[in-house]
Amino acid sequence: MKKVLNFINGEWCESTTGKYTSVWNPATGEVLAEVTQSSKEDVDRAVEAAKSAQKSWRLVPAPERAEILYEVAYLLKQRKEELAQILTSEMGKVIDEGRGEVQEAIDMAFYMAGEGRRMFGDTVPSELRNKFAMSVRVPVGVAGLITPWNFPIAIASWKSLPALVTGNAIVWKPATETPILAAEFVRIYEEAGLPKGLINLVHGSGSVVGNAIVEHPGIDLISFTGSNEVGREINGRAGALLKRTSLEMGGKNAITVLEDADVDLAVEGILWGAFGTSGQRCTATSRVLVHEKVKEELEGKLLERIGELKLGNGLDETVKVGPVINRSSLERIAEYVKIGREEGAKLLAGGDVATGEELENGNFFSPTIFTDVKPGMRIAMEEIFGPVVSIIPITSLEEAVEINNSVEFGLSSAIYTKNVDRAFEAMRDLDTGIVYVNAGTTGAEIHLPFGGTKGTGNGHRDSGVASLDVYTEWKSIYVDYSGKLQRAQIDNY
Numbered sequence: 001m002k003k004v005l006n007f008i009n010g011e012w013c014e015s016t017t018g019k020y021t022s023v024w025n026p027a028t029g030e031v032l033a034e035v036t037q038s039s040k041e042d043v044d045r046a047v048e049a050a051k052s053a054q055k056s057w058r059l060v061p062a063p064e065r066a067e068i069l070y071e072v073a074y075l076l077k078q079r080k081e082e083l084a085q086i087l088t089s090e091m092g093k094v095i096d097e098g099r100g101e102v103q104e105a106i107d108m109a110f111y112m113a114g115e116g117r118r119m120f121g122d123t124v125p126s127e128l129r130n131k132f133a134m135s136v137r138v139p140v141g142v143a144g145l146i147t148p149w150n151f152p153i154a155i156a157s158w159k160s161l162p163a164l165v166t167g168n169a170i171v172w173k174p175a176t177e178t179p180i181l182a183a184e185f186v187r188i189y190e191e192a193g194l195p196k197g198l199i200n201l202v203h204g205s206g207s208v209v210g211n212a213i214v215e216h217p218g219i220d221l222i223s224f225t226g227s228n229e230v231g232r233e234i235n236g237r238a239g240a241l242l243k244r245t246s247l248e249m250g251g252k253n254a255i256t257v258l259e260d261a262d263v264d265l266a267v268e269g270i271l272w273g274a275f276g277t278s279g280q281r282c283t284a285t286s287r288v289l290v291h292e293k294v295k296e297e298l299e300g301k302l303l304e305r306i307g308e309l310k311l312g313n314g315l316d317e318t319v320k321v322g323p324v325i326n327r328s329s330l331e332r333i334a335e336y337v338k339i340g341r342e343e344g345a346k347l348l349a350g351g352d353v354a355t356g357e358e359l360e361n362g363n364f365f366s367p368t369i370f371t372d373v374k375p376g377m378r379i380a381m382e383e384i385f386g387p388v389v390s391i392i393p394i395t396s397l398e399e400a401v402e403i404n405n406s407v408e409f410g411l412s413s414a415i416y417t418k419n420v421d422r423a424f425e426a427m428r429d430l431d432t433g434i435v436y437v438n439a440g441t442t443g444a445e446i447h448l449p450f451g452g453t454k455g456t457g458n459g460h461r462d463s464g465v466a467s468l469d470v471y472t473e474w475k476s477i478y479v480d481y482s483g484k485l486q487r488a489q490i491d492n493y
């Protein structure tokens with residue numbers, strides 16, 4: 001059986017615990033590998049390695065650090081298909097989406113490599129003569145990365161690449177469900193020539209490894225993507241230690257369809273947003289706010305198309321919807337469907353664990369649509385993280401905006417309309433970190449900030465130039481070449 005190991009100080013090694021757990025293929029139930037289960041001591045060793053490696057890494061010129069990132073980009077590109085296959089086997093999304101996700105990491109690698117020659121600060125005119133004023137970015141130190149299974153390489157790339165190009169070292173705990181791809185990504189860093197100790201991979205549970213990372217005094221910042229519950233806990237613990245934390249924690253994203261929308265286009269956006277990655281995206285479409293004048297048409301068209309969504313093993317190119325990650329997820333989704341029914345929502349399609357010969361060993365849930373959902377129902381407020389979407393009728397853009405903004409999350413929203421005035425109003429008023437016009441709620445590109453408002457995060461962003469803010473401190477520098485004491489705000493007035 002394949003064994004997945006930790007990577008600490010440039011060595012692949014087993015945890016001191018000697019314990020392993022299994023990695024499952026969620027489509028087939030097959031065991032893919034055994035992964036080492038680490039202890040606090042493994043984290044201690046990883047932090048020591050990271051701290052010591054970072055001391056010299058911070059002095060390497062950023063364009064030179066970036067050379068390694070370009071190499072990472074080329075290697076990811078070369079191995080795209082192989083990585084996509086691993087991704088799909090390990091977490092289930094269909095292979096096309098797996099390829100798309102690896103592409104997202106490739107894009108991020110090229111983009112962040114480019115930052116090695118930008119990383120702009122400001123130069124500003126000093127208020128005093130013969131004095132120079134500027135700001136530069138400096139690394140924070142050691143970054144603790146805690147990443148989810150739903151985008152196992154894209155999100156890891158959003159965090160590790162900016163951390164490294166800005167001169168930090170990393171201790172990384174990937175999700176327990178997706179350690180194989182994490183190890184492959186680290187292998188690429190190794191092959192690209194990243195000096196030892198700069199990326200350390202420690203596999204294991206959130207309660208042991210995650211907590212040890214969050215609380216370790218040698219780790220200066222935490223970047224986390226995952227559930228709201230875990231994010232809050234991390235924020236509490238890390239906050240007490242005055243550690244910087246960047247959190248991204250999900251959504252309850254809505255597509256608004258106005259009466260003047262291209263309904264066919266909206267149908268495409270809804271199916272892709274709600275059922276792509278089996279609804280297990282932070283950006284998944286889980287509410288549709290449809291104008292009552294086009295509600296019937298939209299529902300009819302959704303029902304016509306939903307049958308085309310073939311379920312199965314994502315490695316089969318004809319499959320459109322893969323499994324959900326595990327049994328407990330399947331149970332949680334089924335529980336939400338039960339709640340929706342009890343709340344009085346009308347089940348339009350799906351609603352059950354999917355069965356069939358080829359599905360029986362995997363975790364499959366039928367694409368599910370509820371309609372006549374009230375905005376305050378639990379299925380319309382809570383993140384389900386599965387292939388379930390709720391249709392809520394509306395009568396105006398104002399009402400849609402209010403419902404859109406009424407949930408605790410604020411990641412992504414979308415509007416379908418042909419009216420440019422309403423589109424701009426929506427762009428202004430939808431209270432989410434990402435807004436789409438005439439496109440669904442998923443499909444973020446890496447050169448813009450990714451993240452959200454309210455319960456989705458804590459003000460930080462992944463990807464884009466904004467991600468540099470997570471991994472750097474600003475240093476303001478004044479150089480006085482006047483040869484005398486010049487008192488700011490005093491001698492010039």
Ligand code: UN1
Pocket residue numbers: 104150151154280281282283284441442443444445
């Ligand atoms: C996530 O949902 O966790 O915008 C990340 C998208 C992808 C990234 C999603 N590019 O859907």
